[in-house]
Every structure is written in structure tokens, then in C-alpha cells.
Amino acid sequence: MIFMVNEYPQVMTIAGSDSDGSAGMQADLHTFFTRKVYGISVMTACVAGNSYGIHASVSLPQDFINQEFADIAEDFKVKATKTGMLADSALIKNVVENYQKYDFGPLIVDPVIMTKHGNMLLEESAFETLRRLLVPIATVITPNFYESEKLTGMKIKNDDDLEVAAHKLQDMGAKNVVAKGYHQDETQKKVCDFVLLESGKSFWLSAPYHHTTHINGTGDSLSACIAAEIGKEKGIEEAIRTAKDYVNMAIGSEISVGHKFGPINHWAPNN
Template sequence: MANEYPQAMTIAGSDSDGSAGMQADLHTFFTRGVYGMSVMTTAVAGNSYGIHASVSLPTDFIDQEFADVADDFEVRAAKTGMLADSTLIKTVAKNVTQFDFGPLVVDPVIMTKHGNMLLEESAFETLRTDLIPLATVITPNFYETQKLAEMTLESEDDMVKAARKLQLMGAKNVVAKGYHQDADQSEVRDYVLLESGTGFWLSEPYHHTDRVNGTGDSLSACITAEIAKGTSVEAAIRTAKKYVNIAIGNPIEVGHKFGPINHWAAQDEMNR
């Protein structure tokens, strides 16, 4: 039967070194047993040393990508990655509203894990007003949670309050990722707030490594893949947390500087 196999889609930029963006999403989809499709929004030229150039695709081309996927396939869950400007965000929001691609996981790529801003302020506001209200799940990192909630996070109570603020913006379920910059840190704790109002913490060991490119992409992609297979949102989030931690904890030597996580180690360990 056509389209019987579970399908998921990433709406993101192409990262030429394969460690993050669309490539990390597709690695994750494959290792979690779903067929991955993509709508490319930008193309990035870079390597393990850094990003050196990027270009956004024309919006009419992006519209056609969405239309072609919707015309032939049955995408059961989709996710967004980095959307470079307000025009791209509006284009994506328009298309995920027009077509049924299942639940939407929004990885709000606003700031790096080190706190550096990636979006202009105007694009940030468009993200808040146009895309976040469409999110079944939102997965901000520590600094993105602070930016979105407009508050400084200094305690676990602050994380809980911030997650509630994000839910009030329209995101049904929130995964607020914890801080992970201390040299003597032993664990990373993320706060999860479900649509039902249930909240809980997820904790995994902290790995001291520079092989962490694509962690946020892979977490949101794993949630997307699990939802596409029919898993509940809560179970998808729990699986994704474990998956990414295993992938970080078993580094592979690719590139000279900042490297990718090991999706295959996560696949092997979680399939035992």
C-alpha cells in the first residue's frame, strides 16, 4: 500500500559538513526507522572549523518543495530547523498551515549553545508570532528559553516558569533544555511541560567533548521520528533525550575541530 511506511520531514538548511541542520535530521530519521524527506530553506558552506557562507532559497522554490511533497507522500510529522529571516519563517508557517504534515516540532534556532544570536530581532518576533503557535513541541536550548521567555534563568523554578510562558505563546508541549557549560558539571537536566499541564525533569550524564554539532537538531528530529511512528509525545521526548545522550557519549573522529555526534552508536544501543 502506498505510503504505508512512516515518513517524517525536516524543514531546514543544508549543512555541507553533514554534522547539523538537514543532514543531522536525516541521519536521525534513518536511525530511528522512518523515511526522511526534506524541504531545503537555505544552503550553508562550512566545515568543522566554522560556517563560511550561506544562501537562502527563493520562496517560490520552497513553496514548490512543500507542494510536491504534499502531492505524493503522507508525512506523519515534521520539524523545523534554522530559518534565516522573517520571509522564510512566514513562508514555512504558510505552508505548514496549508498542508497537513502531521504534528510540527519547532527547533527555534535563535541562539547558539554558547549564547550567540543567530536571528535578527525582526525575524525573532516573526518566529514568536507566526511559527511558535503552530508547534506541537518546541525544543529551545537554555539561551533560547531565556530569550523567548524574556527572563533570566537562575533556578529550576525559573525553568518551570519559562516553560509555562512558552506554552502561553501557543506551543503545546515544551522541552526547555538545561544549561551545560560548567567544567565540573556532571549532568544535564531538561524540563518538559506537556499539553496536559504535567511537568517533569529529564536528566542524563554530561559529556565533556567538542563532538556536539547537531545535538539540538537531532533531539528535535528524534522527537519528530517517534511521533511519525505513532509514539506519544511524552514517550517521544523521553526517547530523544536518551538517544542524543548516547550519541554524544560515543564520539566519532570526523573533522579537525568541532565534530558531529554519533547517531549509529545511539541506534545500536537503543535497538538492543
């Protein structure tokens, strides 16, 4: 297939670098590569860690981040963009300003606020900035179970509550919502996510629950896959369905990397 200059699908991640390659920018780029789009990145921070844990981190200067945005806008044709963890209020404001300044396509927001176990990752001030400035410009938002609770201020006890939460997120400005279901019960057989589209259409997506410690980068990869498919000019619903299947296969085909909490297998869906 021959593309004209700058017509090959280009997709961007705004995230931190994860030195062990399992999450963050590296997980996004793994996903972009396997979904056959060209991955571009705005690095916001660097994290030192491995499968045992994170041991150090450093944020990049605001002027450097601004230069990254300017250089990418000058030369590339970004078809879709996704965000990862944005550490503080200043960085969130910076990202929002630069995204609105340039044309980087639809925005997929992975609101990295809380872990899968319910532990807070952002200070309260940064969370409020994310909710006030970033959520309203999201083309697609992909919160995990606890992030949906935190963003909406409600306790989610059942499927009906998750649907209500999705509608509240849409009321906050996010056009399309992928509200990920609860998956901490070792006895459960499947994970069910609720999807609410801008059109008003809604549906549930379910997949087997895989009992494994190799789940690092799951949320990053889901949102990155949605961005990749949108970058290839697929519709929102198709992109979300593809991403769900992609991540499920990547979790289900465990890759032997690391001693403890390892990465998902991004290459499994393409084998």
C-alpha cells in the same frame, strides 16, 4: 513487515543543508534513518562549512521553496514535521503558510535563535516573527537555555525559573515544551531538561554531561528524533524520553570525524 502504499512512516525536515553533515538537514536525516523512518526534506538554504566553522551561506528562492512544499504534499503522507534554522522573517512566514496549507502532521519546532553560548543567530525582526507566528503552532518546542530566556524575556537563574519559562512558552501557544537546561559549566556532572506536556504533566529528564567538542547537531537531532517517534505514532511523552536517551548516547560515544567541532554519533544508539 509489509506496508500498503504510502503507509511507511514518513517524516519531514524544513531546514538548511549543512555541507559537513554535522548539523541542519543532514543531522535530521541521519536521525530519521537511524530511527527507521523515511526522511523527506524542504531545503531552505545551503551552508558551506566544516568542523572549523561556517564560511558561506545562501538562501533558496521563495518560489522554489513553495514548489518543494507543493510537490511533497501531492505525493507523500507526512506523519510529522520539524523545523530547523529559518533565516529571516520572509522565510518564517513562508513556512508557516505552507504548513497551515497542507497536512504535514504535528510540528516540532527547534527554535534556532541563539547558540549554546548565547550568541544571537537571527535578526530581531526575524526573532519577533518566529515568536509571533511559529511558536503558537508548535506541537513540541525544544529551546536551549538561552533561547528560553530570549523567548520569554526572563533571566533563568535556577530550576524554578526554567519551570516558569516552560509555562510561559506554553502560554505563548506551544502545546508541549522541552526546556533544555544549562550546560556550559565544565565542572557539572549532568544536564537536566524540564518537560511540560499539554496535559499539565511535567517532569525533569537528566543525563550525564559529556566533556567533548563533538556536539554539532545535538539540538537538530533531539527535535528530529521526537518527530521520528511521533511519525511512528508514539505518544508525545514517549517520543521526548526516547529522544533524550538517543542524543545522550550519540554524544557519549564520540565519532572521529573532523578536526575541531565534530558531529555526534547518530549510530551509537543502534550499535
